[in-house]
Amino acid sequence: MTAADAHRAILAVWRIEQPRLITRLARLLRDVTLAEDLTQEALLAALEQWPTTGVPERPGAWLMATAKHRALDHLRRGRMLERKHELIAGDLNEEQQDMSDLDSSLDDDIGDEFLRLIFTACHPRLSREARTALALRMICGLTTEEIARAYLLPEATIAQRIVRAKRTLSESGLAYETPRGEELSIRLSSVLEVVYLIFNEGYTAARGQDWLRPQLCNEALRLGRMLTSIAPHEPEAHALLGLMELNASRAAARTDAAGEPILMLEQNRALWDQIQIRRGMRALERARELGGAGGSYALQAAIVACHAEAGTAAATDWPRIAEFYAGLAAVACSPIVELNRAVAVGMAEGPEAGLAIADRLLREPALKAYHLLPSVRGDLLYKLGRYEAAGAAFATAAAQAGNQREHDLLKRRAAEAAGASSASVSASGARQT
Amino acid sequence: MKFMFIVKSAHSMAPSPALLEAMHKLANREIKAGRMLDNGGLMPIAQGAQVRIIDGQLSVLDGPFVEAKEVVGGYAVFELHSKEEAVASAVEFMQLHKDFLPGWEGTCELRAFAPGGP
Secondary structure, three states, rough: HHHHHHHHHHHHHHEEEEHHHHHHHHHHOOOOHHHHHHHHHHHHHHHHHHHHOOOOOOHHHHHHHHHHHHHHHHHHHHOOOOHHHHHHHHHHHHHHHOOOOOOHHHHHOOHHHHHHHHHHOOOOOOOOOHHHHHHHHHHHOOOHHHHHHHHOOOOHHHHHHHHHHHHHHHHHOOOOOOOOHHHHHHHHHHHHHHHHHHHHHHHHHOOOOOOHHHHHHHHHHHHHHHHHHOOHHHHHHHHHHHHHHHHHEEEHHEEOOOOOOOHHHHOOOHOOOOOHHHHHHHHHHHHHHHHHHOHHHHHHHHHHHHHHHHHOOHHHHHHHHHHHHHHHHHHOOHHHHHHHHHHHHHHHHHHHHHHHHHHHHHHHHOOOOOHHHHHHHHHHHHHHOOOHHHHHHHHHHHHOOOHHHHHHHHHHHHHHHHHHHHHHHHHHHHOOO | EEEEEEEOOOOOOOOOHHHHHHHHHHHHHHHHHOOOOOOOOOOOHHHEEEEEEEEEEEEOOOOOOOOOOEEEEEEEEEEOOOHHHHHHHHHHHHHHHHHHHOOOEEEEEEEEOOOOOO
């Protein structure tokens, strides 16, 4: 076994144990960020010792014992309040006695403690970037290096984000708390936002050179499954899981052999993963049963579900999709939602109705440099036979597109519209003579 | 990466209540950690059947299947980062059998799913 193999094997064992290690330490220390530090220290100790001693028969117990010794050291070093110290030290002794119990590792119900961990890592006081990094590290057990690779950023940047985020949590006294009552729903939406951000980061990567980028989708799905199993009564958690499953079900159809993206309406639907679609539909159903049909994730999932259920692109139920977009616009008023509604209405009622909505967005400052607005307008104008205006819209869109492939596609459409425009002029000229 | 764990054994030894409880706890933890996607125990082979093609002939066999040496007793599907993680997870699962069903012998085979979905 090479050193790299041994390293991977140890990391794998640690990762299996990581959720239990961190939750148990957090409960003991009443500090999630400190628990995370110690969990990492246990990993470092294993990486140092196991290559010579071999992996112990009960690696979980070994890691836990190591982390607990560090916890004790930490408590002794840091001059904590005498009483609290004694209490915790007492706990530690008790726990240490428990350790001989073979089964103890499975006796923890990590659910509640894990929920606390998730809420802490995704605290709204932290920036989005900090929340996602912390969630991937503390909840998913990714290393700083893996997170950096997934986000195409230098490792130092991620490390700094994590250190700062942890400091913010400790300094604001937020390192160990569970939201209750009204605050719960605000906090939950912050958690769901993080999960969806992670998913989208992986989803846009489609097929990255590095498997870790698309892997982010799996991490997000895993987080979603976690949330629905430890907080089973939250409709939006089920809805988000459904939304992610339904979007992920198209993965195999989203790019061609050369890696070029294929638009949903042009995808080979035989490649959509029907079992994953069924899982997504079930999660959406569950959200509805819990009274969450009108939630923002439930509506987004409902829209994707309409596509998933259509056997062919032509069979898409556009009026229903337009209705869901109207519902979504009511709960999450955003110009991007409105732009999507313009597309759906354009399909359901005709390009004119869609264009009316899209044109109203021209005054929207948030969409000033957003290439999809002129791109959608170009498409609707083209369908209306207004080729010259369509060409101008596609040209604007091409100039605004950040991505080379999209830029090229829009350039082609602009040229097409220009061609159609001169053809229609000469056609009308011919009629005149 | 998705893995299927397939547990095979030549023993017809029924799992002890202690093993069942421990496996239940482990499954519970893995589900809450978002890693286990599905699992199931299988009834004895006598209650199943085999459909085969041999020499271009399709036949249905209702058992008993005398030639069966190792019988699949259960399976689980996991979403994990690597084969190393799958091995660590299977070792933990088999350790439970060692602890709670002395004398039992068997195999937990782990197989990676062919890539397709995410």
